[in-house]
Amino acid sequence: MADLWQNAMDHGVALARRAGEVVREALLTDREVMTKSCSVDLVTQTDQKVEQLIIQSVREKYPTHRFIGEESVAAGEACVLTDEPTWIIDPIDGTTNFVHAFPFVAISIGFSVKKQIEFGVVYSCLEDKMFTARRGKGAFCNGEAIQVSGQTDVHQSIIATEFGSSRETDVVDKIFSSLRKVLCIPVHGVRGAGTAAINMCLVACGSVEAYYETGLHVWDIAAGAVIVTEAGGVLLDTEGGALDLMSRRIVAANSRIIAERIVKEIDPFSPTRDDAPPTL
Known part of the structure; x- marks a missing residue:
């Protein structure tokens, strides 16, 4: 299947x-x-147009493959990751950035087989940076190999995070409590590009040492996950266990040392899982 998945990845890059x-x-x-779930959860016609473009093209080439797409799920399709070859698509990661012309907007395409991400494509389209990784084959930006930072001292680190779209008081309180504790480790700084996919690519190419967030979705992180690990990084849950793609919680870091140090400062909470059955 190796060549088949390489062909699929090449198709994903061309589509991105x-x-x-x-x-x-x-x-x-x-x-x-x-808007979708709330007044700050934005969607545009471009999100929908891009997702349709990607799914239609993949369906023509690989008619038996499955899809998890952000806008398809928003329209009511189930978010189920099976063993079947599955394309996991965020047509515009950073929609709020896009709406405001804030210059970090990504197309994120992950591909899983047997629930394992085989390749990831993240195209930061306003920067014209194409991040790619294939399991076991390394990670690249515009064809050049990338790797995580070698920094092991958390005090010399930059950490990335986001605030998410929830404005519920208890959720915001936990986000800011975690942020305050991370900042006061102390670290060199806290940053956020406004897109999970690009934040993960910033870990992969060594610009930040770690990224953590709760409340994001599988389509935000699927492609970035393999890019981080192929660049030498690690992925954890916000409570320190193994990453669960459907849990909506992630710590991506250059090393286990940094990841576990960040985990200590996070006030964990559990949003509704991506694969939870719909409430009636």
């Missing part, structure tokens, strides 16, 4: 480039905004 062109064009012409 096409999608990036759609996004860049839409930035100039069409950023009509709608």
Whole structure:
């Protein structure tokens, strides 16, 4: 299957480039905004257009493959990761950035077989940076090999995180409590690009030592997960166990030392899982 998955990855890269062109064009012409779960959970017609473009093209080439797409799930499709070859798509990771022309917007395409991510493609389309990784084959940015930072002293580190779209008081309190504790380790600084996929790529290429977040989704992290590990990094749950792609909780770091140190400062909470059955 090795060559087959390489062909699939090449197709994913080509699709990400096409999608990036759609996004860049839409930035100039069409950023009509709608909302999903709440007033700050944004979606645009471009998100939907890009997802349809990717799924339609993959379906023509690989008719038996399955999909988990952000906008498809928002429209009511189940979010179920099976053993079947599955494309996990975030058509615009950083929709809020896109709406405001904040320059970090990514197309994220992960591909799993037997619930293991085989390859990931993250195209930071306004920077024109194409991050790719294939399991066992290394991680790359625009074709050049990348690797995580060698920094093992958390006090000399930059940590990335995001605030998410929930505005529930107890959730916001935990996010800010964790942020305060991480900042006061102390670390050199805390940053956030506004997109999980790009934050994970920043870990992979050594720009930040770790990224953590609770409340994101499988399509935010699937592609970035294999890019981080292939660049030499580690992935944990926010309570220190193994990463569960469906748990909506992640710590991605350059090393286990840094990851476990960050875990100590996080006030963990558990959002509704991505694969939870819908409530009636």
